[in-house]
Amino acid sequence: MGDAERVMRRWLLIAAISCVAVIAAPSAAAAAVKRIASINMCTDQLLLGLADPEQIVGLGPYARDPHLSWLAKQAERYPRLSGEAEDLLVLAPDVILAGRYGKRATREILRAKKLAVEEFDTPRSIDDVKAQIARVGGLVGHPERADAMIADLDRAIARTTAVAAKHPARVLALSRRGWVTGGDSLLSSRLKTAGLSNAATDLGYAYGGFASLETIVAARPDLLLLAEDQPAAEDQGKALLLHPSIQHAYPPSRRIVIPEPLTICGGAMFAVALDRLVEAIERIDHAQSAPVDGAAR
Secondary structure, three states: OOHHHHHHHHHHHHHHHHHHHHHHOOOHHHHOOOOEEEOOHHHHHHHHHHOOHHHEEEEOOOOOOOOOOOOHHHHOOOOEOOOOHHHHHHHOOOEEEEEOOOOHHHHHHHHHOOOEEEEEOOOOOHHHHHHHHHHHHHHOOOHHHHHHHHHHHHHHHHHHHHOOOOOOOEEEEEOHHHEEEOOOOHHHHHHHHOOOEEHHHOOOOOOEEEOOHHHHHHHOOOEEEEOOOOOOOOOHHHHHHHOHHHHHHOOHHHEEEOOHHHOOOOOHHHHHHHHHHHHHHHHHHHHHHOOOOOOOO
């Protein structure tokens, strides 16, 4: 065999091995989950933002609730799951996204039936949010979409940091029946990014809890964070927000209003929530720096 022939065979062998490697190496799209379901409201929204429509076989029971889910309208096109094991056993998706603090028995039944379940913890920091975005992006085979969502979040963080409150303020996030969001929470990460602090920490609430009217008034936070500017007294739960003590001490100039669907989960809505927080800070700073009638005379 001549040198030329040996060289030719060597290159043919290398080419053949390269072709096999290309065929065998799974791409992100090929390795992606083909059919995926979610029974957690936060993973519902991550799926909606990152997966192809045909990959989503169903979303959780609260995905369509506009009072809770920022992407409720988009969720209407997909089947509504009960959150129980029965409908998932019928659908038999390749993987199911679930919250770690959801119904444990459901997850155990699904695993016993050899269905893959991916558990997600409640995010408590911006880093947690980014990690979950990247994780779902990998599961659906679209890491580039996850990268883009994280980049949007980073830009919102930069905007928020640039206009962070000039005078650090204590903010109490107050919901129906006096529920306050605790210091070890995603909300605290948002507030910290804006140069604010969560007043619930001073009250001893790590994860959240119900505070009496007296406790709220005595805490004297600088600002309140509410889901509605002027909540209607639809039930006893909202009546506390309309109590004269709250209304008098916290007029609109001392309120940050961010709709609840923006504050519950991470994902694309996290950047929107930060932008709303920036708008509220700028409005409050402007109101507090405006001269009082007669002060400039």
